[in-house]
Amino acid sequence: MDAKHVVEHWAPLEQVAVDWSEAHERCWRCGYRAPLQTCHIVPESLGGTDVVSNLVLLCGRCRREAPTHADPRYLWRWLRATSVSTHDTYWTIRGWAEFEVIFGRKPLECFKEAAVDHGTLNAECRELAADEFAKTVVQFGEAKLNPSTIACVIAEIEKKLADRHGIELP
Ligand SMILES: [Zn+2]
Incomplete structure (x- = not known):
């Protein structure tokens, strides 16, 4: 799935750490400009699929700290609670x-x-x-x-x- 599609899907629906115009190149959680990974909200092994509504863009470090739970609400709860909007801090x-x-x-x-x-x-x-x-x-x-x-x-x-x-x- 192309990063741009993931951004286009979520931009009208959610708020993340970065401006949506930069969300294809900055991590949605820490806000750093880093190689981004297309991450499943509900892991594949728990039934999550590759549909755009099950994907977010995170850097490697944030991905490793993200919740991998069957309930997608936890990922969003974590993202809102731990993200910062000041870039690179x-x-x-x-x-x-x-x-x-x-x-x-x-x-x-x-x-x-x-x-x-x-x-x-x-x-x-x-x-x-x-x-x-x-x-x-x-x-x-x-x-x-x-x-x-x-x-x-x-x-x-x-x-x-x-x-x-x-x-x-x-
Ligand atoms: Zn990050």
Whole structure:
């Protein structure tokens, strides 16, 4: 099934993370421009067919997280609840959430007390990011880093910023 047909079918009926004009090239859940897969809403093994009303377009990472349930309402419920409309931020946000799970605190929290200007901190994060991303690798078959790796990058950036500003991390 052609991606355009899937978009044409759903555009008048539903809302997704991206504008319908870009929905053939951006994932309907995370909003990233990525190779999209035509995914069954109800899996084939549960009786789902290739009809357009049983298809959505997702990137590989989102596809692996999508519910594979006999009731198609769950897929849509999940899509509405977890999608973000701001382009290219979804997996960074997931990385921040993963940091909290791994380290038990919010990233950069200790900088709130310190007298470091928010704009300066943002600029320094961006400046350090390139070197930190160079220490990571995208898993085979994936298009982007996963949330746990992004969390590691945030941890490294935080460490360097803490050194620079004389802040002690917990
Ligand atoms: Zn996606």
